[in-house]
Amino acid sequence: MKIIVKKDYDSMSKEAAGIVRKEIEKKKDIVLGLATGSTPIGMYKELIRMHKEEGLDFSHVVSFNLDEYIGIDYDNPNSYHYYMKENLFDHINILKENTFIPDGNSDDLEESCRIYDKLIEEKGGIDLQILGIGANGHIGFNEPAEELNYGTSVVDLDDRTIKDNARFFNSIDEVPKKAITMGIGTIMKAKKIILMANGKNKAEAISKLIKGKKITTKLPATLLLLHPDVTVIVDEEAYSLGK
Numbered sequence: 568m569k570i571i572v573k574k575d576y577d578s579m580s581k582e583a584a585g586i587v588r589k590e591i592e593k594k595k596d597i598v599l600g601l602a603t604g605s606t607p608i609g610m611y612k613e614l615i616r617m618h619k620e621e622g623l624d625f626s627h628v629v630s631f632n633l634d635e636y637i638g639i640d641y642d643n644p645n646s647y648h649y650y651m652k653e654n655l656f657d658h659i660n661i662l663k664e665n666t667f668i669p670d671g672n673s674d675d676l677e678e679s680c681r682i683y684d685k686l687i688e689e690k691g692g693i694d695l696q697i698l699g700i701g702a703n704g705h706i707g708f709n710e711p712a713e714e715l716n717y718g719t720s721v722v723d724l725d726d727r728t729i730k731d732n733a734r735f736f737n738s739i740d741e742v743p744k745k746a747i748t749m750g751i752g753t754i755m756k757a758k759k760i761i762l763m764a765n766g767k768n769k770a771e772a773i774s775k776l777i778k779g780k781k782i783t784t785k786l787p788a789t790l791l792l793l794h795p796d797v798t799v800i801v802d803e804e805a806y807s808l809g810k
């Protein structure tokens with residue numbers, strides 16, 4: 568696991584965008600795994616800038632998002648469908664038909680999970696997966712538990728995640744209690760992974776991850792210690808307990 572510590576959020580975001588850019592330039596039809604949340608917004612801004620000012624081309628790029636809430640309208644600004652349009656897709660030349668996000672409004676959620684994993688395989692697998700991390704160590708919405716799901720699955724959100732994500736909603740009661748997320752196996756099959764974290768709220772989870780002493784489903788990000796190509800990019804605050 569490679570660890571890159573940057574001074575602040577802005578330089579963390581630029582570092583991550585630089586790696587994404589290099590990978591797109593190496594393989595123009597790259598399959599990206601994309602994350603939502605507050606962490607990757609700066610990276611997406613930088614990728615948009617690279618597209619607009621430097622011609623970074625997304626016309627052959629395929630993307631799969633990590634997760635989506637269940638039972639939220641896609642025109643609700645808190646849905647990850649809305650988030651992706653607003654923060655990336657509407658500002659670059661990616662083709663809509665090449666962007667995939669789990670369908671949290673499907674009549675058959677289990678079937679839609681199965682189809683999602685199949686589609687990722689059909690597109691050749693994820694080349695580069697972007698991850699944030701929950702304060703409780705979750706990746707995607709794979710919450711700390713005795714057992715973790717291998718493939719894309721329907722999951723219950725942890726109380727801490729509901730509390731953390733309430734800041735985006737009018738009230739905590741509006742935060743969905745369930746989501747669809749890529750499973751740990753889906754994530755681990757990605758050829759290359761970047762995990763980003765900023766701020767003090769993430770320091771404890773990051774310290775446990777980068778100290779690298781235990782692998783536990785109680786801190787799902789530690790499963791990444793088993794992956795051969797993970798780069799963790801953090802700001803100084805997220806790294807503050809890591810040394």
Ligand code: GLP
Pocket residue numbers: 602603604605606607633634698699700701702706707708728732
């Ligand atoms: C969210 C998402 C994750 C994200 C994490 C951290 O709930 N499901 O994919 O990485 O929690 O969010 P944030 O970046 O807002 O701190």
